[in-house]
Amino acid sequence: MGRKATSDVLERFVRYCEVPSQSDPRTAQTVPSTPAQFDMARVVAADLRDLGAQDVTLDEHAYVTAHWPASVGAEKRPALAFCCHLDTAWQTYGSPVHPQVKRYEGGRLVLGSGRDGAEVALDPATNPELKDLIGEDLVTSDGTSLLGGDDKAAVAMAVSLLARLAENPAIPHPALALAFVPDEEIGHGAALLDLDALGAAYGYTIDAGPLGEFCYETFNAAEATIRANGRSVHTGTAKDVMVNASEALLRVHQLIPPQDRPEFTQDREGFFYLERIEGNCEDARADYIIRDHDRNRFEARKDLLRSAVAQVNEEYALRPSAAAAQPVLSIEIRDQYRNMAEVITRPENAHLIESARRAYAACGVTMRTVPMRGGTDGAQLSFRGLPCANLSACYHNAHGVTEFVPVRELETMVDVLQALMGIYAEG
Structure with a gap:
């Protein structure tokens, strides 16, 4: 569909990856959680202005929004939204990022050495x-950081789509509303996006995995913080006096079914994930995320974690230590998002699934509908009144130093977005 020999989307993607923009759950009380996300937001906003996008806005929370007018004949069609996120995962090194394009010839492909010197x-x-x-080109990091394909590949696709429209305004498309949001990786994402100003009737997030993946269902999601208050004394005189806050947290973790951890689950199986644990004898904290596609099982998981905390408090209350007379543990659970299948499967929104299937097929790609084992901005947006299914961003091995994006997939996905626009321009 008119792809250039020199790939505009590849150039943008590599350039965007070089801009560090990790989010940070430890500073989630501010939006964005990291100043670096403003750096990425400014780069994207500048590119949008250079292309001639309308109403380009970069707000005080690092949200970037823009609009693009409809092609002739499609002015009366509802506006179509595309949403991507600006931040990258926080679980591993994300700065500096040194992207590279490597030809894959089979077997093992060495990316470089990690920060510990290991290959x-x-x-x-591990990647069948x-x-x-x-024989294809892959974009990777040099092994010292993640790449950031999640979700900068999507950002590059969306901006390159506008570049096509700038070159050829006759490409059929409805009015477009573009949103680039911060802090998706820590569960915030599109929460502050002004939907009235965006002005779209429906849309797509671009934040799924390899080419052809399509998601209209996500986990139900919550995060839990368990805090422990102990009493520290010299270990030589600790009998019936010491209360070890860190050990109290370990006792809670023992009560969580071990088979319900991410590394033992797949498909629609939910889990508890211990994101981090830190502390000492007197003060300790554990952060969990809770996930399940089924709403009833999700609520049961939250109850299980509360019950584990209550049981450990009861166990400590039976000890002779006076310090244990007060509850050692407290728990706070915060819902993050719901399974967007509740919205996308409504009859009035079924077009989001079928239109995506047609767009993939028009580009020779078979759509694979998968239950997303994670979240997407579409979960928030769908329940806020902007139904959004989720398209491929074409990254593999997300959230780690072996993340990669095939160039062919990256380029083909821009074709898919163009085909999708054409479908919504038809009426």
Whole structure:
């Protein structure tokens, strides 16, 4: 569909990856959680203005929004939204990022050395999809950080789509509303996006995995913080006096079914994930996330964690220590998002699924509908009144130093977005 020999989207993607923009759950009380996200927001806003996008706005929370007018004949069609996120994952190194384009010729592909000096490589044993990518170019990091394909590949796709429209305004498309949001990786995402100003009737997030993936269902999600208050004394005189806050948290973790951890689950199986634990004898804290596609099982998981905390408090209350007379543990659970399938599967929104299928097929891609084992801005947006299903961003091995994006997938996905616009321009 008119793809250039020199790929505009590849150039943008590499350039965006070089701008560090990790979010940070430890400073989630501010939006954005990190100043670096403003750096990425400014780069994107400048690119949008250079292309001639309308109403380009960068607000005080690092949200970037813009509009693009409809092609001739599609002015009366509802505006279509595309949403991507500006931040990258916080779970590993994210700065500096040194993207590289490497040809994959089969076998192991060495990316470089990690920060500990150990070799970092892609291996067909852990990424069997590599057998279908022999002879193709892959964008990777050099092994010292994540790449940031989640979600900068999507940002590059969306901006490159506008570049096509700037070159050829006759490409059929409805009015477009673009949103680039911060802090998606820490569960905030589109929460502060002004939907009235955005002005779209429906849309798509671009934040799924390999080419062809399509998601209209996500986990129900919550985060939990368990705090422990102990009493520290010299270990030589600790009997019946010491209360070890860190050990109280470990006791809670023992009560969580071990099979319900992410590394033992798949498909629609939910889990508890211990994100971090820190502290000492007197003060300790554990942060969990709770996930399940089924709403009833999700609520049961929250109850299980509350019950585990209550049980450990009861166990400590039976000890002779006076310090244990007060509850050692407290828990706070905060809902993050709901399964957007509740919204997307409504009859009035079924077009989001079928239109995506048609757009993929028009580009020779078979759509694979998968239950998303994570979240997306579409979950928030759908329940706020902007139904949004989720399209491929074409990243593999997200949130780690072996993340990669095949160039062919990156470029093809811009074609898919163009095809999708054409479908919504038809009426």
